[in-house]
Amino acid sequence: MKIDTALSRTRVARDHALITPESHVPAPLVGWEKSQAITLIAPVMGAGFTQHLVTMEAGAASGAPSEGVERFLFVLEGEVTLEADATTTLAPGGYAFFPPGAEHVLRAAAPARLFLLEKVYRPLDGHAPKVVIGREQDVEGQPFLGDPDAILRPLLPDEPGFDLAMNSFAFQPGASLPMVESHVMEHGLIFLEGGGVYRLGESWYPVTAGDAIWMAPYLPQWFGCIGKTPA
Numbered sequence: 104m105k106i107d108t109a110l111s112r113t114r115v116a117r118d119h120a121l122i123t124p125e126s127h128v129p130a131p132l133v134g135w136e137k138s139q140a141i142t143l144i145a146p147v148m149g150a151g152f153t154q155h156l157v158t159m160e161a162g163a164a165s166g167a168p169s170e171g172v173e174r175f176l177f178v179l180e181g182e183v184t185l186e187a188d189a190t191t192t193l194a195p196g197g198y199a200f201f202p203p204g205a206e207h208v209l210r211a212a213a214p215a216r217l218f219l220l221e222k223v224y225r226p227l228d229g230h231a232p233k234v235v236i237g238r239e240q241d242v243e244g245q246p247f248l249g250d251p252d253a254i255l256r257p258l259l260p261d262e263p264g265f266d267l268a269m270n271s272f273a274f275q276p277g278a279s280l281p282m283v284e285s286h287v288m289e290h291g292l293i294f295l296e297g298g299g300v301y302r303l304g305e306s307w308y309p310v311t312a313g314d315a316i317w318m319a320p321y322l323p324q325w326f327g328c329i330g331k332t333p334a
């Protein structure tokens with residue numbers, strides 16, 4: 104027996120979870136062809152949404168979300184073709200949001216990897232979300248609370264019809280959140296690059312690219328970027 108097979112950085116608590124790559128267990132996704140998903144965050148954990156890492160093989164196609172469910176996807180590796188009102192090619196950094204019932208199919212001609220988040224949409228009278236297709240590279244970054252070393256890129260419009268926000272957040276080495284946050288919103292997160300230390304409640308975790316984190320509402324949270332590359 105190799106003793107390191109018994110070790111993992113994965114931790115799951117009532118109010119937070121850190122899921123690290125050595126713990127990943129893939130499974131098929133209902134309705135998807137030639138695709139496998141690692142479900143990183145899910146309601147059985149206490150979350151109000153589901154966050155997957157999806158691997159599409161050559162010839163793969165997506166299935167539709169369940170009724171009343173909205174979907175956000177972000178391409179991590181490879182290229183996918185998105186068939187909606189128009190046909191769009193999404194490369195890494197490309198993303199799309201679909202309100203419940205917005206028809207679309209995603210196809211991969213070659214292997215691709217996606218971040219996929221789904222949630223039961225909570226309607227608000229007089230407001231409706233719309234389909235959004237974009238590229239992270241085209242979104243203007245905003246210094247977070249005035250810090251030019253912590254750049255936030257909002258990927259979705261800040262409008263009442265949207266019941267969630269999706270952001271990319273880039274920290275330069277040595278940058279950190281300016282305080283320990285505690286707020287009503289919950290978070291799902293995936294580290295795309297770099298790493299650092301995350302405070303989740305009273306626990307402190309080293310984190311790196313490929314890690315996923317769930318934070319329940321009001322969980323005290325803080326992040327500091329360490330290492331020599333941005334996170």
Ligand code: MN
Nearest residue numbers: 284286290324
């Ligand atoms: Mn927060």
